[in-house]
Amino acid sequence: MNHNTADENLPWIEKYRPTNLDEVYGQTETVQTVRKFAQEGRIPHLLFYGPPGSGKTSTIIALARELYGKNYRNMVLELNASDDRGINVVRDQIKNFASTRQIFSSGFKLIILDEADAMTNTAQNALRRVIEKYTKNTRFCILANYAHKLNPALLSRCTRFRFSPLSTKAIEERVAVVVKKENLKLSHDAKAGLLKLSEGDMRKALNVLQACTAALDSKDDEITVEMVYECVGAPSPRSIEVVLDSIIKNDWSNAYSTMTKIRKTEGLALIDLLSGFVEILERYELKPKTRMDILEGLGDIEYGISKGGSERIQSTAVIGCIKSALEHEA
Secondary structure (H helix, E strand, C coil): CCHHHHHHCCCHHHHCCCCCHHHCCCCHHHHHHHHHHHHHCCCCCEEEECCCCCCHHHHHHHHHHHHHHHHHHHHEEEECCCCCCCHHHHHHHHHHHHHCCCCCCCCCEEEEECCHHHCCHHHHHHHHHHHHHCCCCEEEEEEECCHHHCCHHHHCCCEEEECCCCCHHHHHHHHHHHHHHCCCEECHHHHHHHHHHHCCCHHHHHHHHHHHHHHCCCCCCEECHHHHHHHHCCCCHHHHHHHHHHHHHCCHHHHHHHHHHHHHHHCCCHHHHHHHHHHHHHCCCCCHHHHHHHHHHHHHHHHHHHCCCCHHHHHHHHHHHHHHHHHHHC
16 A cells, blocks of 8 residues: 555644654653653653643654664553553553563563543552562553542652643644645634644644645635634634624624624634633733723623523623723723
8 A cells, every 4th residue: 555645544643743752842851851761771650741732642652663663563552541441451451561571672661551541540559560560671651631630659650741732833833844745825814823723732733724724625725814713613803803892882782783693603602702802801901900800700701601501691791791891991
């Protein structure tokens, strides 16, 4: 089978997954430390934790490829949360893999436990013992979104690395590589929107970019900012400004009809509008008291929506909240 054809059908998050540590963007310090461990041949058990799309899996797989090269398949056991990882898997699969020594290659094997915070408590307890027993020839790398969901005794056996959400610059650099390789045209506004909406998550950025590309009639067309917001299902900044402008300048019934009309035509949820309002109001010069009233009011409304409050009533509350707060400003 032609390798390129297989690659063509891959999701971009897999197609452009880093193959070595140099291609891991945005986690420079972690990569440097991990590489130093590898060069010295003294890798401890590792714990990578942080939000999705920040490069945890990519880093450990890139490290493993650098360590083992072609022997990667024999030396690495990957277990994901989607695999059954109850106590039996720890006892059987992990033990079997960890206890068989490699005859032809020196060094240790690597066991990657992805999304380990989804493991049961009993499995985590069993794992502690396995880690200790096979430390001679096996290293564990535990990946999790939340460190607090892991057993403290398990945490103390690992060297921790916190992966923070990726910087805009790191995502921008990777997106630029993909845009170039795929021969895409991405408008400046679309790029800015994509970076803002990805919120430090590389996976989200590449998925949205791929979805936008799929929506193009031809690859020569340009990806616009409207397409980016549509793919994510987020309200476009223009719509939010129109609604907020109407609330501030027009009377109550006019503001309500503008809000309802835009929400219906664009299929927006009220909760999407709220975060947009807060973002725009941050750029306004307001008295601290006014800003506090707005944030407190919108916070209560958001809570009301999350508890299943009627969106019609909450919509009117939003208008009331912003209008009454701004009256104090005058």
